[in-house]
Amino acid sequence: MQKEVTAFAPASVTNVGCGFDVLGFALDDPGDEVVVRLNGHKGLAIKNITGDNGMISREIEKNTAGRAASSFVNEIGFKEGIEIEIHKKMGLGTGLGSSAASAVAAVVALDALLETKFDKRTLMKFALEGEKLTCGGRMHADNVAACLYGGFIIARSVDELDIINIDYPDDLYCTILYPHIVMDTSDMRRILKKDISLADGVRQWGNIAAMVAGLMKKDYKLISRSLKDYIIEPVRSALIPGFNEIKNAALDNGALGCSISGSGPSIFALSRSGNNAEKIAGAMQNAANKLGVENEAFISGINKAGPRIISKNF
Amino acid sequence: MQKEVTAFAPASVTNVGCGFDVLGFALDDPGDEVVVRLNGHKGLAIKNITGDNGMISREIEKNTAGRAASSFVNEIGFKEGIEIEIHKKMGLGTGLGSSAASAVAAVVALDALLETKFDKRTLMKFALEGEKLTCGGRMHADNVAACLYGGFIIARSVDELDIINIDYPDDLYCTILYPHIVMDTSDMRRILKKDISLADGVRQWGNIAAMVAGLMKKDYKLISRSLKDYIIEPVRSALIPGFNEIKNAALDNGALGCSISGSGPSIFALSRSGNNAEKIAGAMQNAANKLGVENEAFISGINKAGPRIISKNF
Numbered sequence: 001m002q003k004e005v006t007a008f009a010p011a012s013v014t015n016v017g018c019g020f021d022v023l024g025f026a027l028d029d030p031g032d033e034v035v036v037r038l039n040g041h042k043g044l045a046i047k048n049i050t051g052d053n054g055m056i057s058r059e060i061e062k063n064t065a066g067r068a069a070s071s072f073v074n075e076i077g078f079k080e081g082i083e084i085e086i087h088k089k090m091g092l093g094t095g096l097g098s099s100a101a102s103a104v105a106a107v108v109a110l111d112a113l114l115e116t117k118f119d120k121r122t123l124m125k126f127a128l129e130g131e132k133l134t135c136g137g138r139m140h141a142d143n144v145a146a147c148l149y150g151g152f153i154i155a156r157s158v159d160e161l162d163i164i165n166i167d168y169p170d171d172l173y174c175t176i177l178y179p180h181i182v183m184d185t186s187d188m189r190r191i192l193k194k195d196i197s198l199a200d201g202v203r204q205w206g207n208i209a210a211m212v213a214g215l216m217k218k219d220y221k222l223i224s225r226s227l228k229d230y231i232i233e234p235v236r237s238a239l240i241p242g243f244n245e246i247k248n249a250a251l252d253n254g255a256l257g258c259s260i261s262g263s264g265p266s267i268f269a270l271s272r273s274g275n276n277a278e279k280i281a282g283a284m285q286n287a288a289n290k291l292g293v294e295n296e297a298f299i300s301g302i303n304k305a306g307p308r309i310i311s312k313n314f
Numbered sequence: 315m316q317k318e319v320t321a322f323a324p325a326s327v328t329n330v331g332c333g334f335d336v337l338g339f340a341l342d343d344p345g346d347e348v349v350v351r352l353n354g355h356k357g358l359a360i361k362n363i364t365g366d367n368g369m370i371s372r373e374i375e376k377n378t379a380g381r382a383a384s385s386f387v388n389e390i391g392f393k394e395g396i397e398i399e400i401h402k403k404m405g406l407g408t409g410l411g412s413s414a415a416s417a418v419a420a421v422v423a424l425d426a427l428l429e430t431k432f433d434k435r436t437l438m439k440f441a442l443e444g445e446k447l448t449c450g451g452r453m454h455a456d457n458v459a460a461c462l463y464g465g466f467i468i469a470r471s472v473d474e475l476d477i478i479n480i481d482y483p484d485d486l487y488c489t490i491l492y493p494h495i496v497m498d499t500s501d502m503r504r505i506l507k508k509d510i511s512l513a514d515g516v517r518q519w520g521n522i523a524a525m526v527a528g529l530m531k532k533d534y535k536l537i538s539r540s541l542k543d544y545i546i547e548p549v550r551s552a553l554i555p556g557f558n559e560i561k562n563a564a565l566d567n568g569a570l571g572c573s574i575s576g577s578g579p580s581i582f583a584l585s586r587s588g589n590n591a592e593k594i595a596g597a598m599q600n601a602a603n604k605l606g607v608e609n610e611a612f613i614s615g616i617n618k619a620g621p622r623i624i625s626k627n628f
Contacts, residue, residue: 022520156524157517162539166527195509201545203471205519206336210470212526213480225476231515 003314004037005113009105009307011090011300012097012146013174013268017227017259018207022155024097024146026303027174030090032098033310034065034105036113041081044069051088068103068130072110075126082113094178095262097143103130104147108307113314121161124148128158134186143262150306152215168302169218173277175269176261176298177246177284183239188263192235200230220256220272227257227270240265242291249287253280274299317628318351319427323419323621325404325614326411326460327488327582331541331573332521338411338460338467340617341488344404346412347624348379348419350427355395358383365402382417382444386424389440396424408492409576411457417444418461422621427628435475438462442472448500457576464620466529483532486616487591489569491560491598492580494608497553502577506549514544534570534586541571541584554579556605563601567594588613 010031014024039045046058046066060066065086073082084106090098107126111118127144141155145163156162196204207226214222237243237260246267250258254276255269269284271277281297288295324345328338353359360372360380374380379400387396398420404412421440425432441458455469459477470476510518521540528536551557551574560581564572568590569583583598585591595611602609 019519019523021516022523154520154523154527156520156540160539162524164524164527164536166531192512194512196512196515198506198508198510198545201510201515201518202335204515205333205522206468206470208519208523209333209336209468209526210476210478212523213468213478213530216527216530217480222478225474226470231512 001313002038002040003113004035005109005312006033006035006310007105007109007112007307008033008310009101009108009147010303011101012143013261014097014142014146015229015232015260015262016211017229017233017257018204018211020229020232021140021142023152023208023211024142024155025152025168026146026150026306027096027298027300028303029300030096030298032089032101032105033087034102034109035085036069036106036109037083038113039081039083042079043081044073045081045083046086047083048085049088052092055092056086056088062133064099064130064133065102065106067133068127069106069110071129072107072126076114076116078114082110091178093183095260095264095266096176096178097147097262099134100127100131100143100147103127104144104307106130108309112309112312120148124161124163148306151302151304154212166212166216168215169220169272171273172302173271173274174300174302175250175255175271175277175280175284176266176300177281177288178266178296178298179240179242179288180294181241181265183263183265188236191239192232196231203230223270224256227259229259233259236260236264240267242288242293243267245287245291246284249283250280253283255280274301315627316352316354317427318349319423319626320347320349320624321419321423321426321621322347322624323415323422323461324617325415326457327575328411328456328460329543329546329574329576330525331543331547331571332518332525334543334546335454335456336469337522337525338456338469340460340464340620341410341612341614342617343614344410344612346403346415346419347401348416348423349399350383350420350423351397352427353395353397356393357395358387359395359397360400361397362399363402366406369406370400370402376447378413378444378447379416379420381447382441383420383424385443386421386440390428390430392428396427405492407497409574409578409580410490410492411461411576413448414441414445414457414461417441418458418621420444422623426623426626434462438475438477462620465616465618468526480526480530482529482616483534483586485587487585487588488614488616489564489583489585489591489594489598490575490580490612490614491595491602492610492612493554493556493602495555495579497577497579502550505553506546510545517544537584538570541573543573547573550574550578554581556602556607557581559601559605560598563597564594567597569594588615
């Protein structure tokens with residue numbers, strides 16, 4: 001049997017209300033799995049993709065995991081044949097960082113397969129090459145960073161690859177309501193205004209500063225007061241059917257806060273304890289169902305570890 | 315002798331590079347002193363002001379400390395005579411929150427004199443009434459909050475009076491270079507653009523998020539990377555003669571970061587240890603002197619306690 005490694009990398013929630021392009025966290029579940037396998041040929045090839053309904057390109061340079069892997073092997077000058085299997089465990093275009101998860105799983109699997117022992121910053125550089133395919137121009141590192149670093153992260157600067165892990169309360173849970181509508185990440189960027197008022201900016205950085213303090217102090221009330229978005233949510237939520245009703249259902253049922261995950265359409269709510277998260281999931285689904293919005297819900301803790309090797313055969 | 319109380323309230327550095335209108339900290343020194351004294355008459359009167367070169371109004375409603383005091387006594391319906399002495403210990407219009415310090419010292423002194431035992435949030439409401447005189451329209455709470463709460467603060471929201479104290483490294487020191495030029499706080503607000511680009515906004519909230527994390531984790535390198543202002547400093551620094559040279563002198567001599575204090579013209583630099591702060595002060599003064607900019611320098615630790623009662627006679 002050829003040497004092979006399978007890695008899991010988690011879904012992630014980014015923006016987190018007040019931290020557009022900067023704040024994010026990783027979920028325990030769902031996540032993508034990527035297998036990398038030496039095959040005795042030359043170069044990279046995508047052998048198989050599952051869970052994508054045939055939507056994702058099998059071409060290395062048009063596939064986020066493929067491009068991340070290609071950036072990895074080019075960097076070290078590895079020319080032997082590697083085949084890649086990608087198992088998508090979440091919908092595409094959900095706003096849960098699916099493309100980032102596949103890219104991260106690929107580079108983490110390669111790092112184990114080729115025993116390169118790269119640090120996270122280096123792995124991130126490779127994974128971001130994949131993410132470039134989806135970002136519609138402006139790079140943002142928050143999905144890849146949350147997925148790769150685990151826990152809560154601040155992506156201070158993409159140019160400097162400056163990623164900071166911060167503490168957060170252990171019993172923080174996340175409910176995701178994924179409405180089954182299709183949105184394009186690039187479109188969701190294009191609809192944003194290029195300018196914002198200084199006054200809105202001040203509110204936003206007041207909130208993200210307080211949010212970071214709330215997470216690190218484990219102050220739930222402060223997290224709740226800070227989880228507000230005056231800039232992005234008002235624009236994007238208009239494209240998510242039932243957003244206001246679903247958000248209100250979450251808040252009315254004890255969510256600390258609720259907003260759009262990444263560029264949507266998934267809606268996330270934070271809460272204290274898994275029981276609360278379940279109750280909130282029920283309420284959000286009820287609200288969506290009443291409006292005829294087909295949907296599914298996920299409940300997850302915050303994933304402290306990030307990606308992991310599932311199996312290793314060599 | 316009539317009942318009297320003297321209170322000290324500290325100068326403060328606000329904005330702190332990346333946190334316009336939101337982030338601030340209190341200094342050990344300088345600070346203003348206010349005496350409040352029952353005088354057997356009716357109503358409030360300003361008896362004396364020192365250190366202002368006659369620049370500050372003696373009319374209660376046109377004086378920040380007077381107006382804060384008036385808001386205080388009106389709230390509790392206290393009608394007996396109180397005379398106020400204000401001892402300014404720092405220049406006016408320095409960008410070090412002199413008006414906030416006088417207002418805070420006044421309400422803290424009154425709280426002791428009248429034994430009202432108000433919480434900080436309530437005292438803050440009174441002090442902000444004074445600050446309204448100086449803000450040129452838009453309220454900002456950061457100077458009053460830093461002065462009253464001490465330490466490092468996030469002023470998340472003025473409307474909600476939501477002030478959060480955050481941890482910071484014990485050996486953090488501040489150097490202030492005060493160039494002797496006159497600037498008007500209202501003017502310094504008016505020159506700011508009403509809109510900013512979303513891209514600059516993202517950089518700014520990335521930096522403030524990381525700055526809060528850096529302070530709370532006591533990570534000096536992170537504080538240093540985050541103490542950058544792409545929005546306000548480029549506009550205001552053009553009005554401060556020698557700003558770039560003075561800032562570079564601070565950074566070249568080991569400052570973690572350097573920017574404008576409040577609306578200027580004072581320039582602050584953060585550093586690790588009092589020795590560094592002194593070396594930086596020398597370098598900043600040299601740079602200013604070379605350019606013929608008259609100046610003075612202060613070196614201070616971060617003031618954890620905020621205002622204090624200096625004396626109490628009754």
